[in-house]
Amino acid sequence: MHPSPSPTAAPRLHRVAVLVREGVLPIEAGIVHRLFGQSRDASGRPLYEVVTCALRPGVVRTDTDFTLNVAHGPEALDHADTVVLPAADEDYAERPHDPLDPGLAAALARISPRARVASICTGAFVLAAAGMLAGCRVTTHWKSAGFFRAMYPDLDLDPDVLYTDNGRVLTAAGVASGIDLTLHMIRTDHGSAVANEVARGTVVPPHRDGGQAQYIRRPVPAPERSATGRARAWALDHLHLRPGLEDLARREAMSVRTFTRRFRDEVGLSPARWLAEQRLDLARQLLEESDLPVDRIAERAGFGTAASLRQHMHSGLGVSPSAYRRTFRGPGGTGRRAAVPDADGR
Structure with missing residues (x-):
């Protein structure tokens, strides 16, 4: 034997x-x-x-x-x-x-x-x-x-x-x-x-970017002020529509100037910076957890084109979408693989 x-x-x-x-x-x-x-x-x-x-x-x-x-x-x-x-x-x-x-x-x-x-x-x-x-x-x-x-x-x-x-x-x-x-x-x-x-x-937020403000003087809006939470929640569900500052302000029935000030008070970031982070986070999630092609991920995350997604990932993470996916989806990768439906249900 x-x-x-x-x-x-x-x-x-x-x-x-x-x-x-x-x-x-x-x-x-x-x-x-x-x-x-x-x-x-x-x-x-x-x-x-x-x-x-x-x-x-x-x-x-x-x-x-x-x-x-x-x-x-x-x-x-x-x-x-x-x-x-x-x-x-x-x-x-x-x-x-x-x-x-x-x-x-x-x-x-x-x-x-x-x-x-x-x-x-x-x-x-x-x-x-x-x-x-x-x-x-x-x-x-x-x-x-x-x-x-x-x-x-x-x-x-x-x-x-x-x-x-x-x-x-x-x-x-x-x-x-x-x-x-x-x-x-x-x-x-x-x-x-x-x-x-x-x-x-x-039971903590999954991602606060390092560039976010340490000290926010008014982390909770004063009762007489409207919050920006509804606009943020809507934006997270509609990143594929590429919402902009005017869209968010309109959701809270505020002027762009007032919305921007209150957004900074609550979040510690500008609306544009926050939106960019959410798009990149969604793209990373989809690269790890879905089988969607890069161009569809770019659409889902609100980058519009694969070229735009590549540019933002190189700038923010120093890697291309395909390299990121290989790292966390290839042999030895630890991401949870799952089928994620597209924004329109596909």
Whole structure:
């Protein structure tokens, strides 16, 4: 008898290491575990392994009345594919991480140059002190932006966005934008279908673009004002009609000027920017989940022509529609394949 062939070994999971420090904000560490930990491919296989590490194993103080018992030391960073650095209360000191603590510097030096590194909130101060943000567009919490700029005037700080993506290095503005950034990384790795499934499981919006405003002064319209929600809902159902600003304003019986102002108050984006994002999101979904040809997807998403869709995808994602579909629908792709009817029912 011949021995049975050994089963094919499962591919190694993408390892995410969450580096926590004394005074860590536990909600930010939890976000990373919850979202990456929920990510599954179409067969239900986990896509990430998430571990928490500290400068030394053991009890780590948080900014709350409980502690974290961390099993891993900095050696967990050695083989990490993604490293996430949440904020800590020490980041709010008068001169945080200036100079960088030798132990923290040694830990960061263990990160592979091929690994992706992300900060949440004031974790960006650590990456800046370590010299990891040079040449990057970065953000941090809007309340700390002035302090960050004073400490690191040579860095390209954008205090008005939810997150930034520089390829290897990413930064998020604060607690909730840590959710947005994590979903963005999942979407980049495995496509919109996986990220949307995680968002549904977490009961959060599936996509807020990194360029959206951090701080919206009037996130809920005053009672005496009309909202723009009906216009947005209508637009999402009629993207194939290529609605414009005048169409949206007419839905709310407002002038274009008034509608634009109130839209920005509620959403933090211009109507044109929001519409462009919704079209691109729908195109990505259809490329992953349907068998529609590219020209039909372009029509469905309101781009009009395949050439226009290609232009927008190259500009927004750096890939063509066909390359995007191969990535997330080909062998090893993790998108959920499904037949999606066309706008006119076909």
